Amino acid sequence: MAKTGDNLTDILERKPAALKRRSRFTAVQWFPIGLILTNTVLATFAEVLLKVGAIQPPTISLPAPISFISAMFNGWVILGVVVYIASLSLWLAALPKLPLHVAYGLSSCVHLLVPLASWLVLHERIPVGRMVGMLFILGGIVLLAFSHE
Amino acid sequence: MITLSSLAIVILSQLALAASEVCLKYASGSDHKPTATGPVRAAWYAIGITLMAAWFFLWLHLMRLFELNRLFAFEGASPLLLACACSLFLSERITARAWFASFLIAIGITLVAMF
Numbered sequence: 001m002a003k004t005g006d007n008l009t010d011i012l013e014r015k016p017a018a019l020k021r022r023s024r025f026t027a028v029q030w031f032p033i034g035l036i037l038t039n040t041v042l043a044t045f046a047e048v049l050l051k052v053g054a055i056q057p058p059t060i061s062l063p064a065p066i067s068f069i070s071a072m073f074n075g076w077v078i079l080g081v082v083v084y085i086a087s088l089s090l091w092l093a094a095l096p097k098l099p100l101h102v103a104y105g106l107s108s109c110v111h112l113l114v115p116l117a118s119w120l121v122l123h124e125r126i127p128v129g130r131m132v133g134m135l136f137i138l139g140g141i142v143l144l145a146f147s148h149e
Numbered sequence: 150m151i152t153l154s155s156l157a158i159v160i161l162s163q164l165a166l167a168a169s170e171v172c173l174k175y176a177s178g179s180d181h182k183p184t185a186t187g188p189v190r191a192a193w194y195a196i197g198i199t200l201m202a203a204w205f206f207l208w209l210h211l212m213r214l215f216e217l218n219r220l221f222a223f224e225g226a227s228p229l230l231l232a233c234a235c236s237l238f239l240s241e242r243i244t245a246r247a248w249f250a251s252f253l254i255a256i257g258i259t260l261v262a263m264f
Contacts, residue, residue: 054212071209084205092177100174101235101243101251105228108254111261124216129264136257140228144250 032097033145035090036106042087044113048121049080105144111137155214159223162207165200167230171238172197225258 053076060073071077094103112134118124176193211220228251235241 050209051212054209069206071213077209088201092173095174095177096179099179099235099241100170100239101228101232101241101247104170104231104235105247105251105254108228108258111224111254111258115261118216127264130261133257133260133262133264136260137254138257140250140253140255140257143253144247147244147246147250 032094032103033106035094036098036103037109039087039090039094040107040109040113042083042090043107043110044117046080046083046087047110047114048117049076049083051118051122053077053080102144102147106141108137109141112141155211158207158211162204162211163224163227163230165204165207166227167234169197169200169204170231171234172200174235174239223262225255225262228254 053074054071056074056076058070058073060070062070072081091103091107098106115124115126115130115134119126172193176190176197208220214220232243232248232251236243
């Protein structure tokens, strides 16, 4: 009987500590993950804006060695750069809070969002095989999110 | 059509991206263990942002050559490339589950590239 009582005391003492650990995990670990997922949404917007700008003829044509810079002189590209900078700011805010391999792996979410955005906005085709690949990526991202303790 | 020169630009862009991320992480340190301080930290940020700018211009050039979703398929190796770089240069401990997750992502991106 005394043994059962001891066990009960042990359990009651341990439970708040376990709950505390769990709530600390939620607050500390999920906030940077949220930052990175927001970063990927912004990066997707930026990629679509850059693509729309890149396929349009440039307003200013520069000579051959630096001709690639002429793509910068386009409203869509400039807007894309602004959104990229916002995305980069979130990335820099999240970086000290997570190991780089976890943060970068989670940012692979952009590989799911960009094909979806390409399909929705640019009307690019997504074959079934590519969708299977996207599911693999999703599995990897979920696994990676729960791999960090 | 993928040519040898376009493939070289893709590889160069991925190396620039991985190097820039390592520099930025080195500059920002972590909440528990800040690494560099003062001008050294600013220098790491500057190198990281310069490398990222190099990646950006290469990427912008590649966008003219490939469809956007096809271009992203080439990024398949980058989670593995970066995990190796983190282990080598930042001494991050990468768990077996994290390696497996990175492989899943790489396989997924390769599948995306094949179709």
